[in-house]
Amino acid sequence: MQTTTDLNVTETRPLPTPAELITETPASDALARFVAQTRHDLHRILFTDDRRFLLVIGPCSIHDLEAGRDYARRLAALAPKVADRIMIIMRVYFEKPRTTVGWKGLIMDPHLDGSHDIEAGLRSARAFLREVLELGLPTATELLDPITPQYIADLVCWAAIGARTTESQTHRQMASGLSMPLGFKNGTDGTLRAAINAILAAAQPQTFLGINRSGAASAVRTRGNPDCHLVLRGGSAGPNYSPEHIASAEATLAKAGLPPTAILVDCSHDNSAKKPQLQPEVLRALLAQIASGNRSIMGAMIESNLEAGSQPFPQPKDKLRYGVSITDGCIDWATTEALIHELYEGLAPRFS
Template structure:
């Protein structure tokens, strides 16, 4: 009989169930309490019930867990120093969207060699998240693959849907069932419509195809996620962190029947993907908030131990420790200065 399916499939390897991985690499009682508390605090800040500022900061992606653990230790200490004014949440990004091809993140390729050992990647992701949580730091990630949340979402305090996927029905449905606050980024064109439509869709009950905790294909029905919000990250026509752009964003949110709350990403198109420009963008965001714009409730920074980024792929032994292999990041000294100055200004 002529074969009609799997003509282009080379392998189809079953994964352990989400419930199994969650039990094997489980959160402690203290970590569970931190996730629960931080989710509530993040939501209160985003929806203007808490007058602190939310800062999601950390490496563009986690490719060297050891170096990123050192970063987390530094960030945890800084977080305690500014906690009365700023709630710091660490970027712990394991999945990377690619325009064409490239390294897709620690979950997909933990050995950075194209071997794509996803089971190992999921285990490393959970172990790293536990290390960050054990330092008292809430965690943030971008959710790209709709199956991934079943394996790691119990260890995540805040999540994002990226500019490329805010228009995706699959991701809006997924967001409707997530248990944490979640930001939708404006489209790569700069348009806000996809993000505002996504917020409205994700707040509603949805039924879609998914995976159960036991790893079985299932029909998932959600009640909707009321904690979704807008992230401005710039677009093809330039940045959108300036006063006029934020004012327009608030108008669009109001017209859409949504709360006027905006998180601003100081990286990506808002800084032209140049780390040297990121500090000035962040300082501008903070200045607007200090000047009285309470709609600006949070910001994002891409930050690592070492500034810039480095080409990849290249031999692993030649990689510089603590420097991004994806987008450019500001270094730790710059991060520390910006956060302290922001806390003082706020």
């Protein structure tokens, strides 16, 4: 008989079920309470009179677990000192969208050698998220593969859907069933329509194909996620964080029937012309707007690591420099620490 399926599939490797991995690396009752409380606090920052500033900050991606732990310990020591004005959430990004090909993140290729040991990647991701939470740091990640949340979502406080996937029906449906607040980024062209439509779609009940915790293919029905919001990251036409851009975003949200007071600005990507060293200038521009009375900018995202810049990859692992990103460039820890203190002082007008 003529074969008509799996013509281009060379291997299918069974994975543990989500339930099995969750049992191996469970969230303690204390961690579950911490995640739930953080999500509740995020809802307040997004949609109520909580004036704290949400700062999603950390490496572009986690590729070296020890360097990631080093960064998390430093951030955890700093966060309580500014907690009355800033809620700090660490970027713990395990999945990387690629324009063509390249390293797709710790979950897909944890050994950085092309072996694509996804089982080991999922285990590493759960264990690392738990370590960060145990330090008292909330966690943030970008969700790319629609199956991934079943394995790690219980340990994630805030999530993002990237510019390339905001238009995806699959990701809007997935977002409708997620339990954490979630930011949709504007499209790569800089326009807001796709993100606005995504927020509206994700807030509605959806039914779609997925898997359950036992790994069985399932029809998943959701109630809708009420905690989705807009992330401005610039686009091909340039940055979109100026007072004029913010005012336009407020008007667009209001016209769509969405709260105009929940705008997070990504200081990286096209808002900094993909030059990581310009991220502090973007944040300072946001602070100037806040000092002038703006109430809709509720947070920012910054790519930060132990050391500045990025390094080429692939290359031999023993040649990789410690604490340097292998994906997007980042600011270094000294700059990060100084910038957080500057942000804290600059937010004083919001609390006066």
